[in-house]
Amino acid sequence: MKKWKRVDSLTELPHKILESAMKAGIDVDARNRSGSYMMIDHSAVIAKVNEYFKGKLEIMDTCDALMKYKWLRNYVWKLVDKEEDEYTKKADENLGGGYFLRIMKNAKIDLPLQSCLIMASENMEQNVHNIIIAEEGSNARIITGCTLHPDVRSGQHIGISEFFIKRNATLNFTMIHNWSEETKVRPRSAAVIEENGKFISNYIALKPVRDIQMYPSAICKGRDSMARFNTILYSHRGSLMDIGSKIELLGKNSKGEIVSRAIATDNSRIIARGMLIGNNSGVRGHLECRGILLDDSAEIRAIPELIGNRRDIDLSHEAAIGKIAEGEIIYLMSRGLSRDEATSVIVRGFLDVDILGLPKELNNEIRRLIEKTTTNL
Amino acid sequence: MEILRVENLHVEVEGKEILKGIDFGISKNEVCVLFGPNGAGKTTLLMSILGSPNYKITDGRIIFNGMDITNLEMNERASLGIGVAFQNPPEIIGVKLRDILRICTRKRVNEELTENELKLVEKFKLTRFLDRDINVGFSGGEKKRVEILQLLSMRPKLLLLDEPDSGVDVESLRLIGNEIQRYINETGGSALIITHHGEILEHVDAKTGFILLDGRISRRGNPGVIFHDILKSGYRECVKCLIRGAKK
Ligand SMILES: Nc1ncnc2c1ncn2[C@@H]1O[C@H](COP(=O)(O)OP(=O)(O)OP(=O)(O)O)[C@@H](O)[C@H]1O
Ligand SMILES: [Mg+2]
Numbered sequence: 001m002k003k004w005k006r007v008d009s010l011t012e013l014p015h016k017i018l019e020s021a022m023k024a025g026i027d028v029d030a031r032n033r034s035g036s037y038m039m040i041d042h043s044a045v046i047a048k049v050n051e052y053f054k055g056k057l058e059i060m061d062t063c064d065a066l067m068k069y070k071w072l073r074n075y076v077w078k079l080v081d082k083e084e085d086e087y088t089k090k091a092d093e094n095l096g097g098g099y100f101l102r103i104m105k106n107a108k109i110d111l112p113l114q115s116c117l118i119m120a121s122e123n124m125e126q127n128v129h130n131i132i133i134a135e136e137g138s139n140a141r142i143i144t145g146c147t148l149h150p151d152v153r154s155g156q157h158i159g160i161s162e163f164f165i166k167r168n169a170t171l172n173f174t175m176i177h178n179w180s181e182e183t184k185v186r187p188r189s190a191a192v193i194e195e196n197g198k199f200i201s202n203y204i205a206l207k208p209v210r211d212i213q214m215y216p217s218a219i220c221k222g223r224d225s226m227a228r229f230n231t232i233l234y235s236h237r238g239s240l241m242d243i244g245s246k247i248e249l250l251g252k253n254s255k256g257e258i259v260s261r262a263i264a265t266d267n268s269r270i271i272a273r274g275m276l277i278g279n280n281s282g283v284r285g286h287l288e289c290r291g292i293l294l295d296d297s298a299e300i301r302a303i304p305e306l307i308g309n310r311r312d313i314d315l316s317h318e319a320a321i322g323k324i325a326e327g328e329i330i331y332l333m334s335r336g337l338s339r340d341e342a343t344s345v346i347v348r349g350f351l352d353v354d355i356l357g358l359p360k361e362l363n364n365e366i367r368r369l370i371e372k373t374t375t376n377l
Numbered sequence: 378m379e380i381l382r383v384e385n386l387h388v389e390v391e392g393k394e395i396l397k398g399i400d401f402g403i404s405k406n407e408v409c410v411l412f413g414p415n416g417a418g419k420t421t422l423l424m425s426i427l428g429s430p431n432y433k434i435t436d437g438r439i440i441f442n443g444m445d446i447t448n449l450e451m452n453e454r455a456s457l458g459i460g461v462a463f464q465n466p467p468e469i470i471g472v473k474l475r476d477i478l479r480i481c482t483r484k485r486v487n488e489e490l491t492e493n494e495l496k497l498v499e500k501f502k503l504t505r506f507l508d509r510d511i512n513v514g515f516s517g518g519e520k521k522r523v524e525i526l527q528l529l530s531m532r533p534k535l536l537l538l539d540e541p542d543s544g545v546d547v548e549s550l551r552l553i554g555n556e557i558q559r560y561i562n563e564t565g566g567s568a569l570i571i572t573h574h575g576e577i578l579e580h581v582d583a584k585t586g587f588i589l590l591d592g593r594i595s596r597r598g599n600p601g602v603i604f605h606d607i608l609k610s611g612y613r614e615c616v617k618c619l620i621r622g623a624k625k
Contacts, residue, residue: 335527
């Protein structure tokens with residue numbers, strides 16, 4: 001396996017790498033980002049904070065960070081159990097890097113931080129461990145992409161991510177996956193949210209993948225804390241996506257929301273899971289799962305679960321699966337669109353990025369990605 | 378010169394014949410009104426002119442602007458200049474009013490609405506709805522305004538209006554009616570309006586009325602007179618009295 005050298009700017013990287021990074025939402029001209037981290041195979045090629053955000057933000061390779069900060073050991077494998085399954089065990093035994101991100105106390109970071117994990121060698125097993133700490137009162141957005149070098153077809157990616165949202169902090173974390181038909185992906189992530197903290201986790205997967213399975217969880221531990229998972233899935237060319245989100249509402253008056261939009265076609269399968277657990281007084285949670293099947297070869301299975309053990313909680317869910325309503329197509333055709341155009345407008349709308357709670361520019365970026373993926377429906 | 382001619386039109390819905398030989402025409406710059414009881418097939422007639430695939434034409438033809446459009450797709454008819462305001466428009470999650478208006482005005486990717494188009498939105502008091510999902514959570518009256526706005530934004534030659542006045546408050550009714558009339562005056566366009574109570578006719582000047590009953594158009598005349606007769610003696614009697622009158 002090739003060892004990749006450190007670079008000072010993303011533009012020094014080979015063109016093909018940059019292109020696939022861009023497809024996963026990475027802005028190569030890092031001016032619109034507060035900082036960048038990029039890992040190719042097992043080498044961190046860049047871990048850099050924008051000049052303007054120095055002191056507000058830290059980005060490092062996890063291995064480097066563990067050497068630098070002794071205290072960081074208390075955060076590693078704190079939320080995800082390393083014995084959980086064969087993948088977590090593997091990630092523990094062969095740690096291959098990953099990023100450590102820390103948003104400093106009370107730092108308000110208006111430009112998103114970006115990170116990108118790329119597999120550039122054939123048949124590679126990429127094991128990463130990410131630690132994200134949003135210190136008290138901080139507010140930031142992270143956009144992170146995982147992608148493949150265009151010449152590479154197969155591989156396995158195991159990503160452990162542990163999020164710590166401290167008191168009064170807000171973190172919006174958007175992840176865009178761009179794998180290939182031959183990759184197997186096993187993210188394992190968990191978050192803990194302290195008093196009055198907010199964690200919004202957005203997950204977007206639009207490209208075919210052999211098989212992805214994940215069930216990230218968030219524990220709303222603090223009083224008045226909040227977690228929200230938004231998932232946008234477009235499953236095609238025989239992909240299997242088994243994706244859920246779990247929120248445990250432990251803190252008094254904590255709040256959880258899970259929203260997923262799934263489109264499946266062309267021999268693909270989606271299993272959309274969701275679980276809300278209400279464990280304290282005054283907690284509220286809602287789970288919404290909508291799926292569209294574009295043909296008869298695909299399958300969507302929605303498995304919403306609500307678990308409550310207090311009288312004064314409010315948990316609800318709604319799930320719906322079907323084809324695109326003919327009435328909607330006719331409506332748009334009457335305004336001048338062909339049937340195919342109408343279908344892709346409805347699909348794009350359904351994969352609505354407005355649900356992600358992102359600022360307008362970032363929304364537009366992601367909308368463009370979705371448009372690129374869905375124009376050849 | 379006629380903008381629309383419907384000849385011996387037979388239409389089936391879900392295997393059942395609803396229209397059983399419709400014949401009528403609309404002249405250029407003419408506004409016609411279509412009356413008829415619930416379930417008579419008024420919406421069916423509009424949808425057939427529009428080309429909705431759920432309505433199967435088993436016989437007859439539709440001529441638009443001198444051209445046989447019986448076998449054209451909906452979007453082809455739309456681009457020829459046929460526009461509609463639906464009686465019950467669907468809600469579409471994630472598709473914004475702004476998106477639909479861009480479709481109605483045939484915008485390219487990334488092309489925004491023009492100042493004049495936005496002025497019309499403002500006139501319809503819908504500016505704050507631009508970035509909302511179309512019809513999702515809109516009130517009944519708001520949906521009607523949104524329909525007429527889309528229709529006028531398309532700048533069609535023939536306006537098909539399916540109950541534009543049902544459930545609309547007095548101010549919105551005046552607004553909708555005035556805008557339709559203004560459009561017709563300015564463009565020389567034509568319209569076919571379905572109405573039950575005729576409220577819209579206080580603001581739109583219609584010269585001709587029809588009654589649709591038993592799958593046929595059974596009476597043609599002044600819309601005010603027809604409406605008066607319907608109120609007085611009901612649809613069926615109103616048609617019969619005409620037939621009696623004709624026999625005399
Ligand atoms: N999709 C459908 N499936 C089954 N029957 C239908 C369908 N659409 C219309 N019909 C039937 O066709 C007939 C005519 O319906 P249409 O909607 O044209 O009536 P209308 O004159 O517009 O009535 P209204 O005044 O209530 O709007 C009705 O009996 C209706 O039930
Ligand atoms: Mg009707």
